[in-house]
Amino acid sequence: MTRETVGTASTKTISLSTDVLVLGGGYTAIKCAAALSKRGFGVFLAHPGEDLVHPAGPAGAPAGDWEPELAELVDHVRQDKNIIVFDRARLKKAAGMPGDFSVTLRKGDADVVRTVGAVVVAPEFDKKSLHEKYGLSLSDNVVTQSTLDAMLEADDPVLSGKGSVAFVAGFAQEGTTLLVERVLTQVRRLKKRRSVDVYVIIGNINLAAEGLDRLYAMAREEGALYFKLNEPPEISQDPVLSLVFRDPVLRRKMLLEPDLLVVEEQFAAPEQNRSVARLLLLKAGPSGFLQPDNVHFSSVRTTREGIFAAGPARGYLDLPQGFMDAENAAMAVEDILDEGKAEVPAQTAEVDRDKCAICLTCFRVCPHGAVSWDDKAKISPLACQACGLCASECPQEAIQVHGFSDRELEGRIAGAAKDGAEAPTIVAFLCKNSAWPAWEAARAMDHPLPGGFKPILVPCAGEVDVDYILDAFVQGADGVLAAACHAGNCRFHQGNRYAARRVDNAKRLLSEAGIDPQRLAFARVAANMGVEFSRIAMQMHERLEKRKKT
């Protein structure tokens, strides 16, 4: 499907594909496919498994009470005409821009190429057994959580022979709420089957998730014994399975000889994430998740427009959170692909095709994957966030950001540097997302600011060209400040790194030109910290005053 959008004075007419690729075969992906179909999008649901099944794939959380709802959902998606399921399929290649991605799926031995307007990445967790970290080998009486799940599912007669079961968890990894939920659910399922003594030896009880505190309370009432330790128990498998530890409540040594020991597993970021990140040009975050650990990437956003990460793709999220993500991803897709919303804003960056030497610097620096090329570089107006990083890095000065062109900034710099009778004049390049609002807060709160303070708004501190800084000095500024957000807080992922590096370069150039590099400063401040902004500006002011006197 494609939809034509009509351009107005500030928009262009581009045709968008209203098909969406969803990667993953677990419940989050299935839910997302359903949510997209409901909104009128065509869906390609690609997953590596044999078939879409219920229970679906290695789901993040045990399905428990949601069993019927989930079964119905899987059935529904299988029958939905708007959803085409590709079994045994992986993403092999991807190119293009929001509204017009070309994706190649490897399905069995064949390649399938499709055009889609957006991509939602929603694979399930990988589960890794951590028995080796305990120095244990798996056996009849030492099993993983997955093995226990299978035994419970199959109602394995072996289980009936086990009068006592112990769990160890939270010593081989920093625990998560998912781990605790899984242990508690397994304990309850064991307890429900028949009378069995259950011991849980655990590090932290991670309860910070919806309903988990209540689950813990219920699980405790049902009679399992919980031991919270700071150090792992000593476990030996030979000649008999035994655990030795100090009971922190009764303050005495404990010896357990359970019939069965269940060893914790780790919920790890989906293995797929790595290749998907590479193919889709995403900047991945910590622990293999597909979202930078940055508060501005809220909910399902990734570093690229039109590509979203839902559920386990982006963090340690449980099934209900994955479902919220599925809805949020569908809504975000609607946001960019739906008719009215496809209006392409004029406030983006543009390439002067006459100047472009096709060096592809812009392609490399763009954090949003907005640059492609034909015989010259091209910027997708749907993907571009107007951060200006490319504009300041382009060696040909071939890129201009709407409202922040070199000419406009030169004018503002000249105005700021010259204006102001009360010296010292500080020309301050303030990032729109952090330092500018912090300066506004400082003003509103009546925090002191230097008399010669001249702020200039920039879309990102990373947009500040070395030329701008030098220009400000040439025009007569006593000091120049470039102020960005804190490391790891850049809305454009890494603009602040470019900013810091450029200030360093400019300092070197100033030294070479015999100008005191101390007159240039780089600072970091959060949008909500007027008081710190004031401190930074006043310190700079005092430095410049002192300099003047000496």
Added chain:
Amino acid sequence: MSGHGKRVLVLGGGIAGLYAAKVLAGHGTAVDLVEKSGFLGGHGLQYGCKAGAACEKCGACTVEQILADVAAEPRITVHLRAELAGVEGNGRFSATIRQRPRLLHDDADLAACYKKTGGQRLVVRGWSPNNRPFYAVNPGKLSEEGGAEKVLGLVEQACPGAAAVDGEEAEKTLPADAIIVATGFAPFDACKKPTYGYGKIPNVVTGLEVERGLRAEGRVLRPSDGEPPKKAAFIQCVGSRDIALGNPWCSRVCCAYALRIAQAARYKDPELSVTVFYMDIQSTGKSFPAFYEQCKKDLRFVRNIPVDAFPEQGGRVRVAWSHPKTGARVEEAFDLLVLSIGITPNPDNAGLSRALFIPLDADGFFAAGDGELERAATIRPGVFVAGTAAGPKSIPASMAHAAAAAAEALEYLKEAS
């Protein structure tokens, strides 16, 4: 766009209400945002930045940013100092809101009055320049004896000529195609744990006070002398995971804020020693493992919740606990004791639950999503819940929940039309 020609009523202007309103407006829906206090932003807007060498992902600055977005959004109509009086209709609603008058006409008058009467706290300011208007008559003063009349008298005295509004409380009726309840939480009242001496011992403070101090000063300071402490302690789970109090839930945010504040304070003052008394440390997000490892190196963790605190000389606070290994009583003095208070249900929940015919859960939060996969829907079609109104959550989790509430509301609007 999916929400064109529709109107949604959002109750509560904290991060959950703000974000839901922003998302809805982005989809073409008109929003009435009803906020009880004089300022949008809720609790999150009052928190300080906890960055050290790098951002520590507390989320406080996102509230500032979303507030700015909402302030610039023409599709959102903000009703300050307003509360829900009643709702009629089913599926399509007609909501009556009650609004307190502004008392003084323009911000300039209030600003002048603020400067003149600083000490009296007749007039208060917002937390952010995106709070518009930026000044308001202190609601605390209004609820004192004499109320509005007395306050206006004092204002007239201090700032003659300030143009007063002689408004009565007014009622407005707003049509609503759907309602999102985002009325947030109440911070735990630390006086309910009297053995910690909160309110009596000067340097026993709550996490909320430390957050506000961080926002205003950029630092953690002792209230008694305004100096940075050299030795501080945090007691976790104050008012949470406490069966005796009837608050069995984990508040899910206090471990994160306590550790981040501790590290931010240590970054500015590496000499500062911090002790954290805890039961379990809850994860703070994606980078938690690395962050916690660092915390274990920099902070002293004691797995025991103290029972008492006593005042000592020099404004110090003596804390007593039982040694986790031996059980022996241990006492030690600190310059500052922070009570990591948690999230409790908003006392308005009962009334809202009756007015909207949506139930509360056993803990007193709105029963949305408990045991359900759809986490923002209530039993009543067209009424959704977002943020901490439905249970403890962090700022990012409140935003995700609010987006889900908006998504479900937009689907509902489509089906209802």
